Every structure is written in C-alpha cells, then in structure tokens.
Amino acid sequence: MKLIDGKAIAAEIRAELKLRTQAFEEKYGKKIGLAVVLIGSDPASQVYVRNKVKACEEAGIRSFRHDLPEETTQKQAEELVLALAEDENIHGILVQLPLPKGLDEKRLLSLIPSSKDVDGFLAENIGRLALKEEGTVACTPLGVMEMLSRSGISAAGKRAVVVGRSNIVGRPMALLLLNADATVTICHSKTQDLAAECRRADILVAAIGKPKFITADMIKEGAVVIDVGMDRDENGKLCGDVDFENVKEKASAITPVPGGVGPMTIAMLLKNTCDAAERAMERAERAAE
Numbered sequence: 697m698k699l700i701d702g703k704a705i706a707a708e709i710r711a712e713l714k715l716r717t718q719a720f721e722e723k724y725g726k727k728i729g730l731a732v733v734l735i736g737s738d739p740a741s742q743v744y745v746r747n748k749v750k751a752c753e754e755a756g757i758r759s760f761r762h763d764l765p766e767e768t769t770q771k772q773a774e775e776l777v778l779a780l781a782e783d784e785n786i787h788g789i790l791v792q793l794p795l796p797k798g799l800d801e802k803r804l805l806s807l808i809p810s811s812k813d814v815d816g817f818l819a820e821n822i823g824r825l826a827l828k829e830e831g832t833v834a835c836t837p838l839g840v841m842e843m844l845s846r847s848g849i850s851a852a853g854k855r856a857v858v859v860g861r862s863n864i865v866g867r868p869m870a871l872l873l874l875n876a877d878a879t880v881t882i883c884h885s886k887t888q889d890l891a892a893e894c895r896r897a898d899i900l901v902a903a904i905g906k907p908k909f910i911t912a913d914m915i916k917e918g919a920v921v922i923d924v925g926m927d928r929d930e931n932g933k934l935c936g937d938v939d940f941e942n943v944k945e946k947a948s949a950i951t952p953v954p955g956g957v958g959p960m961t962i963a964m965l966l967k968n969t970c971d972a973a974e975r976a977m978e979r980a981e982r983a984a985e
C-alpha cells in the first residue's frame with residue numbers, strides 16, 4: 697500500500713510556486729496579490745484565513761487581509777469586493793465562507809470578476825470546467841488531481857466513484873475525473889446501495905463529511921482511495937470520511953487525514969493565484985500592443 701503524502705507533495709508545489717512568484721516580481725516589478733476577506737468571527741474561518749495568509753507570505757504572494765465585523769451590511773461587503781475587483785495590485789479575491797447570517801453569499805461572490813475567482817466557485821469557471829475550457833478550478837478537487845498525477849496514478853479508463861456532490865468538492869471533482877478520461881459515477885445521500893457502487897471503484901473519492909463512513913467492505917481490492925473529509929471522531933480527534941486503519945489494508949494507495957488532501961487545498965489556492973496574476977499581466981500586455 698502506498699501512502700499518498702499530501703503534505704510532502706504540497707511542500708514540493710509550494711517550492712515551485714516560490715520560483716514563479718520571484719520570476720513574476722522580477723519581470724513586472726511587483727508582487728502577486730491576493731485579497732482575503734473575512735466577515736464575522738467564526739473561529740474555524742479565522743484559522744483557515746490565518747493559514748492561507750501565512751502560506752501566501754511564504755510563497756512570496758502579498759496578501760491583503762480585510763477583516764469586517766459580524767454586523768457588516770450587504771452594501772458594505774459589496775463595496776469592498778467591487779473595490780478589490782478594480783484594484784490592479786490584486787490578482788485574486790477570496791471571500792471566506794460561510795458568511796454571517798443575513799448576507800447574500802451568491803450575490804456577493806457574483807461581484808468577483810471570474811479572472812480573480814481563485815476559489816473557482818463562480819458559475820463561469822464551473823461552466824468552463826464542464827466544457828473542458830481553460831479557467832480556474834476549485835482548489836480541493838484540483839489538489840486531488842495534482843496528488844494523483846504526482847503519485848503516478850492516471851485516471852484514464854479507470855472507473856472513478858465520487859461520493860458527495862457539493863458545488864465546491866464533489867461536482868467539480870467528478871468533472872475533473874471525467875476530463876481526465878475516467879468513467880465517473882457520482883453518489884450522494886439518495887444513492888441506493890452505496891456500498892455496491894463504491895466497490896466498483898478503481899479510484900474512490902470520499903467527500904461526505906461523515907467520520908470513517910467509508911469502511912473496508914466498500915472498497916475493491918487494490919483501489920486508490922482519496923479522503924477529502926475533515927471530520928472529528930468520537931474522541932474529538934481529526935479524521936476523514938474513510939475508516940483509514942481498515943481500508944488501508946485493501947487499498948493500493950490512500951491519503952491520510954490529516955496530511956492528505958488538506959495541505960493540497962492551500963497549495964492550489966496559491967497556484968490559482970499565480971495563474972490568475974500571470975494571465976492578467978499577459979492580457980494587459982496584449983491590450984498594450
């Protein structure tokens with residue numbers, strides 16, 4: 697069994713991105729910039745934002761952090777996003793979700809230009825993914841594809857089963873696997889005989905949000921198992937959607953939690969920001985010609 701070490705792969709990617717950010721700065725005389733907007737005081741969001749800002753600094757990306765209070769109005773939030781959309785020093789805009797109650801998430805996110813949508817959540821970017829066109833792809837599923845390819849695992853011709861169909865993980869994950877020529881099945885809470893569907897998988901991706909939900913009897917011998925879940929077990933310890941200890945005995949390759957998909961998500965946010973910045977500068981150069 698091969699343990700797919702997300703932490704090590706993410707570190708490798710971050711080192712590569714550091715070279716890209718340095719080259720950008722030398723070429724254009726400014727840093728790549730990412731705006732991070734945090735509204736309210738959700739403790740988990742505070743931690744996520746802190747980690748993202750730290751990772752940016754380490755990779756040579758300048759972060760512009762905007763902390764707004766819980767009682768921020770829709771108008772104030774929209775004014776900030778519109779100003780960031782106009783700012784040429786900002787190449788990516790990340791609005792940390794969830795927003796406090798009363799704010800219209802869809803409307804706020806729709807003000808981010810698709811070229812600065814480094815989370816890949818906007819309809820335009822999801823549409824491009826569905827059409828297999830160039831765009832920005834959501835960080836977590838993109839991280840999974842990167843882990844697979846850097847581990848020498850090809851999805852082409854394989855039977856892939858994605859459990860979960862959320863807009864930020866399951867759905868784009870299935871599209872990426874399809875674009876990589878896998879034969880894809882998407883499962884969800886209404887799927888009948890989930891275990892049988894999972895047992896057909898050469899590549900199984902679990903993105904459910906239920907601790908240790910995928911058990912060894914649901915796994916085909918030799919399957920590749922990717923665990924996106926970030927859950928807490930009965931003792932409050934961080935774990936995934938997969939019963940790792942038992943499933944690892946049957947899998948040919950598996951990601952741990954923590955240290956699997958999680959670190960890849962932040963690495964892909966940095967990658968998406970670099971891509972957005974380089975594309976913005978190329979567009980500006982073309983426009984000046």
Ligand code: NAP
Pocket residue numbers: 836859860861862863864865866883884885886887890903904905906924925926927957958959961
């Ligand atoms: P979500 O929006 O709650 O979606 C969960 C999906 O699982 C839904 O599609 C749901 O089906 C399906 N599901 C729930 N119970 C099921 C069951 N009994 N059988 C089959 N399918 C079932 O969650 P999410 O945002 O996609 O996140 C999923 C997990 O990934 C969570 O643990 C989250 O913390 C983690 N996550 C990790 C990262 C990372 O960086 N590692 C990033 C994002 C999320 P329905 O559609 O039918 O309700």
